[in-house]
Amino acid sequence: MNKKLSNRLGFLAAGLLLATGLHAQQSPVRDTGRAAASSAPPAIHEFSLAQAIDFASKNSVIVKNALLDYQIQEQSNRATTSQALPQVTGTAGFTQYWQVPVTPFLGGQFPGTQAGKIYAFPFGWPYNTNAGVKLTQVLFDGQVFVGLQARRASLDFYQKKEEVTEQMVRVNIYKVYYQLLVAKSQMGQIDANIVNQQALLHSTTEMFKNGFAEQLDVDKSNVQLANLETEKIQLQNSIDNGYLGLKVLIGMPVRDSLALTDSLTDDMLRNDVLSDDYKYSDRRDYQLLTISKTLGEYNVKRYQKAYIPTLSLTASYTENQYWIKFDWTKAQTWYPQSYYGVNLNIPIFDGFYKAANVRQARLQLQQTENNMDSLRNRIDNDVRQSQLQFSSALATLGFQKKNMELAQRVYEQTQKKFQQGLGSNTEITTAFSDERTAQYNYFNALYSAIIARVDYLNAIGKL
16 A cells, blocks of 8 residues: 555644644634534535635634734724823712811911910811712823824734734645545545456456466455555545544534545646746745834834823813711702813933833844844745755656556556466566556655645745
């Protein structure tokens, strides 16, 4: 059996299942009343590659959480905007003094008081009630205004982050989807081999009955047929695991049925011409870093604005009631109180707190710029490596296809000679083994070419 291809399919499916499971544990999603849906019959899906990607964009947990990050940032922007809008608060209060505050004064200053004696009179009321409204409005605050300017960039950041997540999922969907198509093609080849081997076993058995073959020849044919049946079972198990991995990756319930409608040909692998003409800006991860740099520049600007004075407006209107003996049943006069004011806050010295923030923001911006330099170098490396791998894989695929066709013709000719009594069982067994080896090598080359193509398109930002 082509264990290399089968193991690759199984390992990739298991890896996707594990990765998706870990992400789901790290980013739990609350169930929103879909438990009743579990009693519904399993759905049947027939997906092309484009349909599978579209389904994942709407149902993948990873993608949905990335979209929620964008919506969370939208609400964060609303909170930033609110700082520049009027803030209105209502107040109401009730106060009972157990001991009414007093005001002391020295006697002799007023008629009827004894000089040198300290007098104390209550200054206040035992019961006070009040109700009012207060307005505050920022007139100028540099940090708030920079925050307002950065709102669009922050949304762009999370939107691009969502696109990077979708790109990661898309790459894995491409690989698993095409890998399953390769495995299906290999399954068709194994079925054809089984049919041929059954025909050979029948011919060998008839020749044995007529004395033109030995029991050993019949036994060898039976062994070959049993090996093919075993390979089919193992490959089918790998295909089933691959379908499970694809369902989890795109967010489809495992119990649903999934069929792939696209077909795979050698020609579609050669549609993309290898070229050195690529742009860093086509890569979504580079676009994300570019936006991150813009946010870093806003961050520096925000801390620099902390040196500028801030200006705000305050206005208040309050009404108060005073009681000697508290009684709600008696009407009481309300005494209004109102004011407005303008406040200017001038920073003078804060122990170099603002300077440290500015320096920290600049260092973080420098880190982002360094990451952009590093990413440009990695993109160059990714493109060059994927070009070499894709070119080599296409050449290998061409050689292996010709070799498989040649091995098939050799086997067919050897089979005819054997049926005519002109060849030995050893020759046809060897030819059959060579044909199977050539088939396995071809499918491995086909798989490698598909992966190389996906990696190349991903490297240049065109997937």
